[in-house]
Amino acid sequence: MNVLMQRRRERLDRLAAAGGERDGQSLLAEAVTRLRRNPVAMTGAAIIVVFVLVAVFAPVLAPHGAEESFDALRAGLRPDSIPGPQPGFPLGSDQNGRDELSRLILASQQTLLVGVLATLFGLVAGVLIGVLAGAFGGWVDTVLMRLTDVLLSFPSLLLAISIAALAAKASQTTVIIAVAVVSVPVFARLLRGAMLAQRSSDYVVAATALGIRRRHIVLRHMLPNAIGPVIVQATLVLASSILDAAALSFLGLGDADPGRAEWGLMLANAQTYLDVRPELAFYPAVAIILVALGFTLLGEALREALDPKSRR
Amino acid sequence: MTESSGAGGSSGEPLLRVRDLRVTFGGTGRRRRGDPPPTVAVDGVTFDVSPGQVVGLVGESGCGKSVTSLAIMGLLPKRGVRVEGSAMFQGTDLLGLSDAAMRDRRGRDLGMVFQDPLSALNPVVPIGVQVTEVLRRHRSMNAADAKTEATELLRRVGIPDPARRLTEYPHQLSGGMRQRALIAIALACRPRLLIADEPTTALDVTIQAQILALLAELVADTGTALIMITHDLGVVAGLCDEVNVLYGGRVVERARRHELFAAPRHPYTHGLLGSIPRLDAPSGERLAAIKGSVADNLAWDSACAFAPRCPRSLAECTALTPPTEEALQRLLSCHNPVPVQVRS
Numbered sequence: 242m243n244v245l246m247q248r249r250r251e252r253l254d255r256l257a258a259a260g261g262e263r264d265g266q267s268l269l270a271e272a273v274t275r276l277r278r279n280p281v282a283m284t285g286a287a288i289i290v291v292f293v294l295v296a297v298f299a300p301v302l303a304p305h306g307a308e309e310s311f312d313a314l315r316a317g318l319r320p321d322s323i324p325g326p327q328p329g330f331p332l333g334s335d336q337n338g339r340d341e342l343s344r345l346i347l348a349s350q351q352t353l354l355v356g357v358l359a360t361l362f363g364l365v366a367g368v369l370i371g372v373l374a375g376a377f378g379g380w381v382d383t384v385l386m387r388l389t390d391v392l393l394s395f396p397s398l399l400l401a402i403s404i405a406a407l408a409a410k411a412s413q414t415t416v417i418i419a420v421a422v423v424s425v426p427v428f429a430r431l432l433r434g435a436m437l438a439q440r441s442s443d444y445v446v447a448a449t450a451l452g453i454r455r456r457h458i459v460l461r462h463m464l465p466n467a468i469g470p471v472i473v474q475a476t477l478v479l480a481s482s483i484l485d486a487a488a489l490s491f492l493g494l495g496d497a498d499p500g501r502a503e504w505g506l507m508l509a510n511a512q513t514y515l516d517v518r519p520e521l522a523f524y525p526a527v528a529i530i531l532v533a534l535g536f537t538l539l540g541e542a543l544r545e546a547l548d549p550k551s552r553r
Numbered sequence: 554m555t556e557s558s559g560a561g562g563s564s565g566e567p568l569l570r571v572r573d574l575r576v577t578f579g580g581t582g583r584r585r586r587g588d589p590p591p592t593v594a595v596d597g598v599t600f601d602v603s604p605g606q607v608v609g610l611v612g613e614s615g616c617g618k619s620v621t622s623l624a625i626m627g628l629l630p631k632r633g634v635r636v637e638g639s640a641m642f643q644g645t646d647l648l649g650l651s652d653a654a655m656r657d658r659r660g661r662d663l664g665m666v667f668q669d670p671l672s673a674l675n676p677v678v679p680i681g682v683q684v685t686e687v688l689r690r691h692r693s694m695n696a697a698d699a700k701t702e703a704t705e706l707l708r709r710v711g712i713p714d715p716a717r718r719l720t721e722y723p724h725q726l727s728g729g730m731r732q733r734a735l736i737a738i739a740l741a742c743r744p745r746l747l748i749a750d751e752p753t754t755a756l757d758v759t760i761q762a763q764i765l766a767l768l769a770e771l772v773a774d775t776g777t778a779l780i781m782i783t784h785d786l787g788v789v790a791g792l793c794d795e796v797n798v799l800y801g802g803r804v805v806e807r808a809r810r811h812e813l814f815a816a817p818r819h820p821y822t823h824g825l826l827g828s829i830p831r832l833d834a835p836s837g838e839r840l841a842a843i844k845g846s847v848a849d850n851l852a853w854d855s856a857c858a859f860a861p862r863c864p865r866s867l868a869e870c871t872a873l874t875p876p877t878e879e880a881l882q883r884l885l886s887c888h889n890p891v892p893v894q895v896r897s
Contacts, residue, residue, distance in 0.1 A: 442672065443667060443669060443672035443673045444672060444673055444674055444675040444676070446628060446667075446673075447665070447667055447673040447674070447735075448675070449628060449659070450626055450628055450659055450660070450663075450664075450665040450667075451659060451660035451664075451665075451686075451687050451690070451738065451739075452656045452657060452658065452659035452660030452661060452687075452690060452691060453660070453686060453687070453690055454656065454690070457686070457690075461678070461682075461686075462675050462678065465675075465677045465678065466675070466676065466677055
């Protein structure tokens with residue numbers, strides 16, 4: 242456990258150091274050009290674009306409602322069979338006679354919402370902690386970093402489960418909070434390292450020599466220089482947030498409504514019918530994997546593109 | 554050059570009066586086993602700067618010239634550094650000021666130009682913002698006024714098309730242009746004292762002369778006093794009214810520029826001057842090098858720090874602190890100075 246934690250910490254610090262040297266617009270423009278040429282990045286971006294479009298236009302795209310049950314499908318429900326694809330229901334029925342395709346499409350909204358909100362909350366809290374620790378140093382830094390170490394020392398999913406289980410009533414909100422808390426130490430440590438690297442840089446000394454106020458230096462000078470690797474990390478955290486959120490629903494720690502269209506929940510429900518209709522587990526699983534893959538591919542490519550060491 | 558306009562004579566109150574400045578690294582707070590022993594980087598530096606005067610601090614790497622300037626600006630870290638002595642600036646001791654009071658002075662009364670303009674400018678902030686933030690901080694200008702003033706400032710330091718440059722990032726400017734921008738920022742609030750820490754070291758030789766000329770011109774125009782920190786005696790020759798030669802954290806010789814170049818008395822100064830190629834020297838003549846390095850220094854309290862490297866060292870040089878003699882705007886700290894008129 243300790244070794245794992247150490248490794249994770251080192252990796253974050255290294256990431257922070259790599260992002261330390263930035264070169265303003267040219268680097269950004271250069272990174273975009275390089276991303277365009279990178280097939281991996283473009284694949285990831287394509288998956289994300291499709292996913293976001295599907296989520297946004299889900300009500301239009303889905304042929305039926307998520308909780309709508311159809312007599313035509315229900316009639317075919319037997320203990321040993323669930324109706325497969327048929328006219329009007331391209332992916333067939335789920336275990337309750339609802340349209341599987343519609344549920345898959347509508348569930349993307351949940352995933353996008355939970356993933357983005359959890360990452361956003363984690364990012365905001367992490368940046369706050371990272372800025373405080375990196376800008377002040379000293380005992381503020383020590384206290385904040387030991388706290389993040391505590392969070393980092395738990396395997397992320399276990400931590401998310403514990404937090405979600407603490408809530409009196411499982412809901413989408415608790416999932417978002419649990420997943421967000423898991424990502425806080427990642428952002429905090431990454432930003433703190435990058436801020437520390439900025440602290441001793443010449444331009445900070447130069448700004449100090451001009452009598453610029455400390456707060457202004459931290460927020461307007463150091464933060465913009467340090468935030469790069471954190472933004473990259475956010476893309477990767479989005480992927481893991483989606484996975485974690487799905488895992489929580491799968492474990493029954495998500496929304497209390499069992500009829501809700503949610504990939505993790507659909508996967509959990511499909512378990513019972515694995516021998517009857519394995520596709521019911523296959524579809525949401527593939528959806529989760531694809532979306533997480535999309536964000537991971539783009540995130541990794543982004544990090545590579547922004548890494549000054551990989552510049553020609 | 555413009556020595557008469559320098560107002561650097563003995564008349565009038567000095568703008569800055571540095572007395573016995575001593576900077577020690579390490580040795581503050583609790584000492585733990587394994588800590589390196591404290592290092593004295595600046596060891597009793599004393600000098601004056603009069604209004605409008607250009608004063609040089611000259612010496613090789615490690616002589617304490619940059620630390621001296623950082624100490625005056627209050628830019629040394631608080632932890633692990635002890636600063637003693639005084640730096641009276643217009644009646645107040647800069648070394649005794651609170652952080653907040655010092656912040657108000659920096660940029661407004663005291664400006665600083667750094668060695669490497671690329672790293673001293675924030676890479677992700679447009680030039681314009683970096684100029685205007687000083688104006689807004691110290692001169693309480695609104696955004697529009699600050700922008701107008703920033704354009705004017707860039708124009709004054711010779712940056713063509715200043716309005717466009719304001720929107721650009723540091724990497725889009727050339728090295729000389731960047732240093733001009735940095736000078737513009739340092740002079741934005743018309744400080745009474747400007748400290749330039751090797752402002753030309755990171756620049757091409759052709760640009761160096763331009764920047765020095767610009768500094769000389771601006772200083773003469775605004776009446777700003779300038780402390781020029783350099784290891785380059787050519788810079789000193791072209792710009793300074795008075796020169797302080799630093800060795801081992803102490804001023805070993807001080808003289809007006811002409812006197813120093815005409816008749817260096819301290820063997821170190823003599824060695825420095827001898828190590829520059831001269832156009833009028835017979836061809837094929839070897840340059841004189843000062844042997845050894847600052848690592849050989851002795852402690853000032855019981856010797857002359859330069860003694861191990863000094864070609865003129867006597868027995869007393871390694872046993873006694875050399876006396877400091879001051880006469881006729883000249884200061885010398887040596888047991889066995891070079892006799893006058895040794896150079897042809």
